[in-house]
Amino acid sequence: MNIAEALAAATERLENSGIPESRREAASLIAFAIGRERVFLIAHPEYILTVDETAAIDESVKRRSSREPFQYIVGRQEFYALDFEVSPSVLIPRPETELLVARAIDELSKIDEPQFCEIGVGSGCISISVLYNVPNATAVGLDISEAALAVARKNADRHNVLGRLDLRSSDIYGSLTPRQFHAILSNPPYIPSSDMPALQPEVSEFEPRVALTDGGSGIEIIERIIAGAPTFLLDGGILMLEIGAGQSEIVCEMFDPMVWRTVIVLPDLQQIPRTVIAVKK
Incomplete structure (x- = not known):
């Protein structure tokens, strides 16, 4: 043939x-x-x-x-102009998440020695892309999946940022020091469990369910992240979250105006409200 x-x-x-x-x-x-x-x-x-x-x-x-995703077959996916290893242990990086990365790079580049934390580090694509583009930054990456952390570790090593990325097996905010970070970043599992059956089989049958949905309404983990963020952010620190379609109004209502100075939502390329950026007082 x-x-x-x-x-x-x-x-x-x-x-x-x-x-x-x-x-x-x-x-x-x-x-x-x-x-x-x-x-x-x-x-x-x-x-x-x-x-x-x-x-x-x-x-x-x-x-x-x-219907296994192409990215899992070839074992890689490009994200923010970098090549990342991916496996069924991690979510496949999406173009819309680059919006969060671009804004994080812009904000952290203004700080002399920025420190940030990523909750749910997965493949490491967010933290590694930020560290690659902000050479004086350091980060802590948390994930409950040891398999995901292993993938993130390989990717961090590949892009020469492993020495600046502290990867930890942890639930939300586990083992962190209060008032430590200039920014907290997360692409949390925000898909409502009721929406899972309607997803493409590449997503619903192959990508890690724990990275897609909280098993409930899709906002439970988001709410936990927002509630705990003030404890670990420095004054003036920034929380950046990716959210799902139709969630912007209810998510913005979670921010206490006595704690947060500003809250904005940025649309993705399809004009869907996608990235929430909140600045702590």
Whole structure:
């Protein structure tokens, strides 16, 4: 079998499984499976695949046909211009989360030696992206999943920020020192459990449920983060949270005006209110 034939077969298989942009995904899977760039497929459609290459392609296409996310198959995802390892132990980084990162970089760059904490560090994409772009910053990353922390540790090492990122196995605010941080960042599990069945199978069946939903209304962990943040933020410190569609009003009501100076909500590229930024008095 040559590349052209393999591409046609893989495209049909993915299309029959309901995968959007099946030809593009088929090409990416084949390139990954044979260890080549996609341009090689275009330049050499007549290339005869080896038995091992054919088997690798078949395995990758089989996994994607089952609706396993492409990122888990190839084991990586780009985020904020950096390459991150991902596995089923961590949430796949999303473009909308880059909004939170960009704002965190902007705010922390104004401080001489900024310290921040991330709650639910996952793959580490948020903390690592901030540390990479703010060289004088240090951070504490918390997660209840040891497997997620292992992935974050690898990513921090890959991007040479491991020495500035203290990764801890902990629930919300566990083992932290009061009045320590200039900022607290989090992309918490905010999807209501009632919405989970309607999600794409790539999300509902493969990504870690604990990173997607709190098992209830979707705002319970957000409420805990907001309630505890004043204890661990310095005066003038900033809390930055990603939230779900339709949650901005109820989340903003959680901030006590006696404690917080300002609360704003920034929209994502689809104009959905996505990132809450609150400044402590």
